[in-house]
Each structure stands twice: as structure tokens, then as C-alpha cells.
Amino acid sequence: MRLRATVAVSLLLLASPAVATAADGQFRYLYNQPSAGSGSGSGPANDLETGALRDPESGRCLNLRLPNDKPAFEFRNQTRSTVAVFQGRDCAGDHFVLEPREKSEYPQIGRSVYFS
Template sequence: MRLRVAALTAALVLAAPASALAADGKFEYRYNDSTGDIESGQLVDPESRECIGIPEVENEHGTFAFRPRNATTSTVTLFKGSDCEGDHYTLRPGGKASDRLLFRSVAFS
């Protein structure tokens, strides 16, 4: 009986649509625009287990996102480099950090 329940559970997990692999909620951050003004950005229901570049800064030399707020249901790892490379820091769901934490890409668990 337990084996059948485990097999059914595994089948349901594997059959789940791709949207089930998203972190529910918003990931918010700040960045400086081309004039140096602070702007707000966010990722809504971001995909899990994928490297996501912060669109406003990922390809801009010398610029970073900062002041992250993880209002999703998943843990997020923030990377200083593009393509989820370099120094990294992890925020739990509901976690936030200051302006000193600089990042260009993220990955949700």
C-alpha cells in the first residue's frame, strides 16, 4: 500500500505542469538607471532551478542590483556575476538585505 502511494505521488510530481516549478510571489530589488536615479524592479513568480539575469543590470558593465526583498515562497541565491557566477548570498522566503548586497543574477530553489 505504501509503495502504491509513493509511486502515485512520484507520478503526480513528474506530471505537474512547468508552472509548478515557479517560486510564487515577487522578488523585488533596486538598481540605478542610466542617469544614476534609483529605480525599482521585480520578478513575479520567477522560474525555479534556472539562472535568471536581472534584466536592468545583467549586461551593464559596473552596474548591479541591490536591496533585494524575497517575497516569494522559495529560497533565492543572489550572484554578483551574470550567469549565476561569482560571489553569492542566499535569502530565505521573506528575507531582505541592504544596499551593500550587489548582484546581477539569481536562482530560486
């Protein structure tokens, strides 16, 4: 009898559609955007830019929008969810965790995130 109940519950869970949830709030990050005058010969010039994810999806890896795959370097988790920030794309490599309403300590780098 217990086995039948376990099988029935397992089948019910498998048949239920997955519901996407969002980490309410905003996740912000800073990165360097190459400026238009970067060919001056004295090295590339960069403009500081802010990127943001609004109400990011929880439970899956999100790659940050970054120019030339250069990493972002400062992060603010203004959501109600915990986020893991990964050094590599597709949530690969070393990572650090930011709790809700927490700011990263400089220097940290990241290219992808995962909200719980």
C-alpha cells in the same frame, strides 16, 4: 530482481517530462538607472529604479534586467522560495542566500538569481 526494479524506475524518471515550477510571489531589487541629464560634467546622475520578477521560475539561473550591466544593490525576496543572489551574470561568482520574505542587508550586489 532489485536491479531490474532500479533500471525501470530510472527509465521512468528519464521519460517523465520536466515540469517547470515557479517561486510564487515577487522578487524585487533596486538599481541605478542613468538619468537623461547625466552629461552635465559633474559626474553621471542616476535615478533609483525598482526591478521585479513575478512568480520567477525555479531551478534555473535568471539574469536580472539591469542597464549597462551595473549590479542591483538591494533585494527583497517576497516569494515562498529560497533564492541565491549572485554577483555575476549567469549565476557566477560569489553569492548570498535570502530565505522567503527576507530582505538583503546593505550593501549587497547581484546580477543574477537562482530560486530553489
